[in-house]
Amino acid sequence: MQHREFKPAVIAPQGLDQLVATLRSRGFRVLGPSVRDGAIVYDDIEGAAELPSGWTDEQDGGSYRLVRRDDDARFGYAVGPHSWKRFLFRPELRLWRARRSESGGLVVEEEPAADQPMAFIGVRSCELHAIEIQDRVFMGGHHVDRDYAAQREGAFLVAVNCTAPGGTCFCTSMGTGPTVDAGAGYDIALTELLVGEHRFLAEAGTERGASVLAEIPGRPATRGDWDAAEAATDAAAALMGRTMDVSDIRDLLARNLEHPRWDDVAARCLSCGNCTQVCPTCFCSSVEEGGDLSGDTATRTRVWDTCFSVEYSYIHGGSIRPSSRARYRQWMTHKLGTWIDQFGTSGCVGCGRCITWCPVGIDITEEVSAIRATEGSGAATA
Ligand code: SF4
Numbered sequence: 238m239q240h241r242e243f244k245p246a247v248i249a250p251q252g253l254d255q256l257v258a259t260l261r262s263r264g265f266r267v268l269g270p271s272v273r274d275g276a277i278v279y280d281d282i283e284g285a286a287e288l289p290s291g292w293t294d295e296q297d298g299g300s301y302r303l304v305r306r307d308d309d310a311r312f313g314y315a316v317g318p319h320s321w322k323r324f325l326f327r328p329e330l331r332l333w334r335a336r337r338s339e340s341g342g343l344v345v346e347e348e349p350a351a352d353q354p355m356a357f358i359g360v361r362s363c364e365l366h367a368i369e370i371q372d373r374v375f376m377g378g379h380h381v382d383r384d385y386a387a388q389r390e391g392a393f394l395v396a397v398n399c400t401a402p403g404g405t406c407f408c409t410s411m412g413t414g415p416t417v418d419a420g421a422g423y424d425i426a427l428t429e430l431l432v433g434e435h436r437f438l439a440e441a442g443t444e445r446g447a448s449v450l451a452e453i454p455g456r457p458a459t460r461g462d463w464d465a466a467e468a469a470t471d472a473a474a475a476l477m478g479r480t481m482d483v484s485d486i487r488d489l490l491a492r493n494l495e496h497p498r499w500d501d502v503a504a505r506c507l508s509c510g511n512c513t514q515v516c517p518t519c520f521c522s523s524v525e526e527g528g529d530l531s532g533d534t535a536t537r538t539r540v541w542d543t544c545f546s547v548e549y550s551y552i553h554g555g556s557i558r559p560s561s562r563a564r565y566r567q568w569m570t571h572k573l574g575t576w577i578d579q580f581g582t583s584g585c586v587g588c589g590r591c592i593t594w595c596p597v598g599i600d601i602t603e604e605v606s607a608i609r610a611t612e613g614s615g616a617a618t619a
């Protein structure tokens with residue numbers, strides 16, 4: 238994980254306050270994890286006191302709860318229902334509004350792109366990979382999404398190596414964590430060390446990351462700090478709640494489009510779309526038109542949508558995917574298979590959110606292993 242160009246430092250937990258203050262003084266809107274409504278969510282923070290100190294999350298299929306830790310770890314949890322996509326690819330974004338002018342014509346006003354840069358604190362390795370995937374979706378082709386690019390290009394990323402994976406995490410299977418890769422696009426990477434003195438090993442990944450770190454009191458990292466960081470992330474890798482065998486997965490799914498397991502999962506799936514809303518890589522959207530009763534103004538707003546809604550695939554004459562079976566199959570085969578054809582990588586980073594936040598606990602890792610185990614048998618599996 239070490240980025241050789243910049244000297245790593247060790248900072249005290251109080252240094253996080255200085256980190257937030259420095260970023261704010263440089264004009265960033267600072268966003269980080271905090272506890273709200275019984276979950277750890279990402280929101281604006283004004284100081285490090287708002288971080289979820291001493292909290293962790295317990296996660297399983299369809300289940301999430303916060304519990305107290307017996308220490309003051311600031312990043313001692315996995316991931317919550319939010320992902321950073323809500324700030325880069327916003328759930329609701331007005332595109333333009335139109336109003337009737339005094340002469341009776343129409344004046345169309347495009348919404349200006351956001352101009353305040355954002356700093357994200359606490360970005361996990363799986364989330365860095367998810368951001369990289371969405372970068373490809375929104376900025377990698379001929380048609381660059383103006384609003385995504387405006388938010389993304391100046392974003393300052395403070396990554397935090399994961400030392401407390403959740404019960405539904407499987408990033409090791411997807412090659413996306415728990416340790417951030419050198420050069421993975423972060424400005425600063427932190428590893429929280431809780432054995433002995435509570436401290437953070439801080440590494441800069443960019444010049445501006447190094448310049449922010451230079452403002453935080455600290456000391457040079459020792460061999461002992463590196464060993465402690467490696468031990469913490471090795472322990473995290475061994476604690477993954479789930480695994481997924483991804484060998485040959487694209488072709489496995491393509492060969493099994495008529496597998497009876499799709500009927501089995503369809504009988505459980507509520508088509509609520511929660512899995513797509515919490516997924517850090519899902520990017521379906523649609524537009525909504527609005528207007529006032531006087532007929533003088535109109536708006537067009539882009540909103541998150543989901544491939545689990547019947548309307549999403551509606552074309553003249555009806556929906557292409559009218560059944561839950563068709564919709565779940567579309568979602569999973571795209572995420573794990575055809576995404577590779579489209580974007581060159583899997584669309585899944587193994588964060589486990591879709592498992593935790595599915596109200597009936599449908600588990601993508603279990604669905605893959607059921608299909609793999611019974612391929613060609615023609616038998617539905619329970
Ligand atoms: S499919 Fe599920 S586990 Fe994979 S990235 Fe999306 S939410 Fe995370």
Ligand code: SF4
Nearest residue numbers: 506507509510512595
């Ligand atoms: S898999 Fe679960 S979260 Fe996704 S649409 Fe079906 S019921 Fe909702």
